[in-house]
Amino acid sequence: MLDHVVANAKRPSARVGQGSSLLAVAGEARVHPSTVSRILRDDPAVRVRPATRQRVIAAAAALGYVPNANARGLALRRTTTLGLIIPSTANIVYEQIIKGAESAARAAGYVLVLAESADVGQVDSAHRELILGGRVDGLLIASGTLRESLPRAVLNGVNNTIILNRRIRGSVPSIIEDDERGMARGVEHLVALGHTRIACLAGPEEVDTATRRLSGFKEALRAAGLPVSRGYIQRASFDEAGGYEAMLRLLQLERRPTAVAASSIVAAIGALAACHATGVSVPGELSMIAFHDATIAQYLTPSLSTIWMPLFELGEMATRQLLEVIDGRDIPSVQRLQDPEPRVIPRASTAPPPAD
Amino acid sequence: MLDHVVANAKRPSARVGQGSSLLAVAGEARVHPSTVSRILRDDPAVRVRPATRQRVIAAAAALGYVPNANARGLALRRTTTLGLIIPSTANIVYEQIIKGAESAARAAGYVLVLAESADVGQVDSAHRELILGGRVDGLLIASGTLRESLPRAVLNGVNNTIILNRRIRGSVPSIIEDDERGMARGVEHLVALGHTRIACLAGPEEVDTATRRLSGFKEALRAAGLPVSRGYIQRASFDEAGGYEAMLRLLQLERRPTAVAASSIVAAIGALAACHATGVSVPGELSMIAFHDATIAQYLTPSLSTIWMPLFELGEMATRQLLEVIDGRDIPSVQRLQDPEPRVIPRASTAPPPAD
DNA sequence: CTGTTAGCGCCTTCAG
DNA sequence: CTGAAGGCGCTAACAG
Numbered sequence: 001m002l003d004h005v006v007a008n009a010k011r012p013s014a015r016v017g018q019g020s021s022l023l024a025v026a027g028e029a030r031v032h033p034s035t036v037s038r039i040l041r042d043d044p045a046v047r048v049r050p051a052t053r054q055r056v057i058a059a060a061a062a063l064g065y066v067p068n069a070n071a072r073g074l075a076l077r078r079t080t081t082l083g084l085i086i087p088s089t090a091n092i093v094y095e096q097i098i099k100g101a102e103s104a105a106r107a108a109g110y111v112l113v114l115a116e117s118a119d120v121g122q123v124d125s126a127h128r129e130l131i132l133g134g135r136v137d138g139l140l141i142a143s144g145t146l147r148e149s150l151p152r153a154v155l156n157g158v159n160n161t162i163i164l165n166r167r168i169r170g171s172v173p174s175i176i177e178d179d180e181r182g183m184a185r186g187v188e189h190l191v192a193l194g195h196t197r198i199a200c201l202a203g204p205e206e207v208d209t210a211t212r213r214l215s216g217f218k219e220a221l222r223a224a225g226l227p228v229s230r231g232y233i234q235r236a237s238f239d240e241a242g243g244y245e246a247m248l249r250l251l252q253l254e255r256r257p258t259a260v261a262a263s264s265i266v267a268a269i270g271a272l273a274a275c276h277a278t279g280v281s282v283p284g285e286l287s288m289i290a291f292h293d294a295t296i297a298q299y300l301t302p303s304l305s306t307i308w309m310p311l312f313e314l315g316e317m318a319t320r321q322l323l324e325v326i327d328g329r330d331i332p333s334v335q336r337l338q339d340p341e342p343r344v345i346p347r348a349s350t351a352p353p354p355a356d
Numbered sequence: 357m358l359d360h361v362v363a364n365a366k367r368p369s370a371r372v373g374q375g376s377s378l379l380a381v382a383g384e385a386r387v388h389p390s391t392v393s394r395i396l397r398d399d400p401a402v403r404v405r406p407a408t409r410q411r412v413i414a415a416a417a418a419l420g421y422v423p424n425a426n427a428r429g430l431a432l433r434r435t436t437t438l439g440l441i442i443p444s445t446a447n448i449v450y451e452q453i454i455k456g457a458e459s460a461a462r463a464a465g466y467v468l469v470l471a472e473s474a475d476v477g478q479v480d481s482a483h484r485e486l487i488l489g490g491r492v493d494g495l496l497i498a499s500g501t502l503r504e505s506l507p508r509a510v511l512n513g514v515n516n517t518i519i520l521n522r523r524i525r526g527s528v529p530s531i532i533e534d535d536e537r538g539m540a541r542g543v544e545h546l547v548a549l550g551h552t553r554i555a556c557l558a559g560p561e562e563v564d565t566a567t568r569r570l571s572g573f574k575e576a577l578r579a580a581g582l583p584v585s586r587g588y589i590q591r592a593s594f595d596e597a598g599g600y601e602a603m604l605r606l607l608q609l610e611r612r613p614t615a616v617a618a619s620s621i622v623a624a625i626g627a628l629a630a631c632h633a634t635g636v637s638v639p640g641e642l643s644m645i646a647f648h649d650a651t652i653a654q655y656l657t658p659s660l661s662t663i664w665m666p667l668f669e670l671g672e673m674a675t676r677q678l679l680e681v682i683d684g685r686d687i688p689s690v691q692r693l694q695d696p697e698p699r700v701i702p703r704a705s706t707a708p709p710p711a712d
Numbered sequence: 713c714t715g716t717t718a719g720c721g722c723c724t725t726c727a728g
Numbered sequence: 729c730t731g732a733a734g735g736c737g738c739t740a741a742c743a744g
Binding site for chain 1: 420422423424425426427429430435437439444445446448450451454455458467468469470471472484485488489490491595596600625626628629632651652654655656657659
């Protein structure tokens, strides 16, 4: 059947390497190209005979017709493509954000492409390539680790861009999680278990999410009537090595904490390793809870208590907001995702403090 | 300076949402658009006065000119964009492949975009969208987990596509690691430590990489004069849960193995958890080595011995091969990456077998 | 309600 | 060596 149709084609104009054109389909179905365009796009302003419509659709299918995105993009000045820039695919935290963004994009008929950009210079050039080059209609930038000054320069005055998980002053809207609340939930969990000496593995100072988590930590301690002692706050990069080092510093303190709230699950994995390496029993001598949940948490020893955050929803919502912007509607400059609330997933790494 | 130039512009034709056009630059520099095109593309067939060239370049910079990718793609029928389809960004194994592909693409002046496609249907539609739609010049498909039959149907007769880490019969070239050798190295490591009862956490039957790793396992055992006992080969999905379950089955055997070679580091993490859960000491009672290295390996308890594979190089080489194909050159249908050899990274999870 | 026409922004023959 | 003109494949106004 398929072969038959192809054999009958008047113009064998299908090009190699790319799909067949509208023209080929039109020749095949013996109608005008614009008719094909209208039918294939379900243009409401067309009422062609069902037989003709069938013929066109069949011809398109037989030829494996896929509209050329460049031509369409050029004509429409829209590509129905969205870009998502992430610093690294390796970070487990981005998994859910990506899936959420992907899901929302697909639901709206958009294609999502990812670009990995570890440093700011790459974000800059990716941004230029993608937005200014007309490859995408809008851009999501998920880069909690960017320093404040650079993206502001990069993004100054640029439209159709949304920053995830990071507040930026200026014209680029951002959408963030309620990190303060999430961290507070974690501390409350530790307090409820009876801990009073609670430390924080905080993230790097220049990272906005780290700042928010730390302030959530401090607030929760104050709310519980507990002191915020300076030595109990250790900065660590958001990776295993950072967590490992910071945990060692914590363990060297004269008066050790009995619990640690880590502002990154990856750092917590390193911190756990530091405990094992120094023979500190978790949760016997020390409880640990980590910000963000991931599959691996329940396979660590001990299984790691975590603070689940609505990352999928963050990706979804950011995408929806971006589509609003693309459609010319205004959105708030900073939005905080409140709906699915952060919640503690208690596992084996948190327990009451030792009798001492 | 920049403001001054803009103020002097004869045609303020910069459009919002996208970059300024060639026309705007031409107006600004008072030359013909085609001259701008030639200068900006370093067309060798142009020898314009240095002053003019300077003026054009300055105007382009002042206007922040970025060529429109759609228009260029339409005219050239090439986009200088490559696509990489991965099943999930979550899998740590893809990190290095992505970085390698990204690096090789950038070196060749190409942009790499990622598309996440968990299932085959999505691979199919992504493929259509991207290649047939003219969004990319070529496509890398990294999907070791696809079943054989489906991609073959999907990809039949399609050009400019390369499969990573999976052999496909037919016209789509593929490039794979030497999984057999890698797994053999792991087994040799265990044999050298004195193990004779060695089990394999094998991957799913329908996964090509799993098959290759298993056959490397069997060959290495035979080469060492050790029997391949059936119960010692347990199938597990390539995730923590799969490794956990399979390890439990292994531990229930009457005659337990003293060592396990896992064909996936993620499954090994689950297997380690199963050992902890059942009180089996690693490496005291059981040694474990895992296929593929990752940062987390040294932060597990015990730190996990791994088999390092040249994944970055795989991504690089696949990209270079793809560019060859795009340039119309022929490449072998299946290539096996041999150069940086697989090597064992011994850590704490492997030790001599118990005296017993 | 369908065919015709004029671009979208760029590159690339052609003339000049 | 530089300006002019046509076309890449598609859509969207415009006629008929």
